[in-house]
Amino acid sequence: MDAAEAETELKKGFETLEVVQKDRSVPVYHIYLNRPAQRNALTLPFFSELPRALAALDRLPSARALVISGHGPHFCAGIDLSSLASITAAPSSDDPAAVRELLRRRILALQDAISAVERCRKPVVAEIHGACVGGGVDLAAACDIRCCSEDAFFSVKEVDLALAADLGTLQRLPAIVGYGNAADLALTGRRVSASEAKAMGLVSRVFPSRQALEEGVAALAGGLAEKSSLAVMGTKAVLLRSRDLTMDQGLDYVATWNAAMLMSRDLEEAVSARLQKRKPVFSKL
Incomplete structure (x- = not known):
């Protein structure tokens, strides 16, 4: 994919995302989770659209740094429960092994979408406000730098849905916050405040308000974009x-x-x- 093809791909638009360059003189692109009425819960289209957006931005010379954030009052409430039900729905088959292999392939495809954040060559900053729960933590953990506002809170919620987090949190969090903190978060599902997230290293910067967060991340991403x-x-x-x-x-x-x-x-x-x-x-x- 060359630059022209990347621009064409972005112009097609997205169902679950909005991708914008706020200032054409600043080579920073923002990827917004764009389901604010649903607290940006992740649906199946998101898992195909995020890698598509990142692949295009990876090849766009005018995108030297990326910011992932959410429209509305929350960053991300995790995977949409209706989507979770469709993922785990078993097809009609007489072979239970075939059913489980299909589910495994579905999970691997979702994992691959989150890992696309890491595969993108450009630095990706997570701008987190409000809820960052479940799949939102998976997404944030895949970013290179995480910043949040004081109203942000975090929860590895999967254990309370009777499942193990399987989109990268259990693999990435220990390297970010240490094994003990990762085990605490993943086993309890408890809610972690912005200040505690900062203390354990889950985020590197906390801003006093959402406006301050947006301004601070803009300065951070702009600084990254100025470097080689x-x-x-x-x-x-x-x-x-x-x-x-x-x-x-x-x-x-x-x-x-x-x-x-x-x-x-x-x-x-x-x-x-x-x-x-x-x-x-x-x-x-």
Whole structure:
């Protein structure tokens, strides 16, 4: 997909999302969960639309940083219960193994949609207000940076629906908040305030109001967008890869990465700009 095709794909629009560039002079795109009347509960179309939007933005040079947030009073209330019922509905079959394999494939497809946030080369910031529950935590945990307003609250709610969270929370949260905190959240399903989320590292910044959150995240994403895309995307790739490697393996991986990417025009521009005391102008990717 080239840039023109990416723009065409975004212009088709979405049922569950709104994708906008608020200021054409700032290479930041916002992905809004767009079912405010349902507290942005995630339906089946969302799981096909999110990867489609991210794939297009990944290839768009004017998108150097992304923000995921929600329209209305809440970030995300989790998976829509009617969608959950349709996911678990068993087809008519005489073979119980075939039924379970079909359900497994459905779950894997949903997981893949959330993992698309990590696969996107661009940095993704979660802007969280109000409820961030169940699938909302899955989505937030897949983002690179998480910020929230003081009214935000978090709950890994799946245990109260008699199931284990299966879209990435149990895999990603231990690396974010530590095993003990992750186990506490996942086993109890309790509600966590913004201040507690900050204390355990679930979010990195808390803002006093939703307006302050929007302004703060805009500044954060704008700052990311001003940096070298090569450096930012490389940092994201190495961080994600190193999460699953030993220290020595991670060091070897970044050495190999920089051996391939270090000698770039962006590096030359960064050094020249520093010496000339001016703002650098980096390549568009």
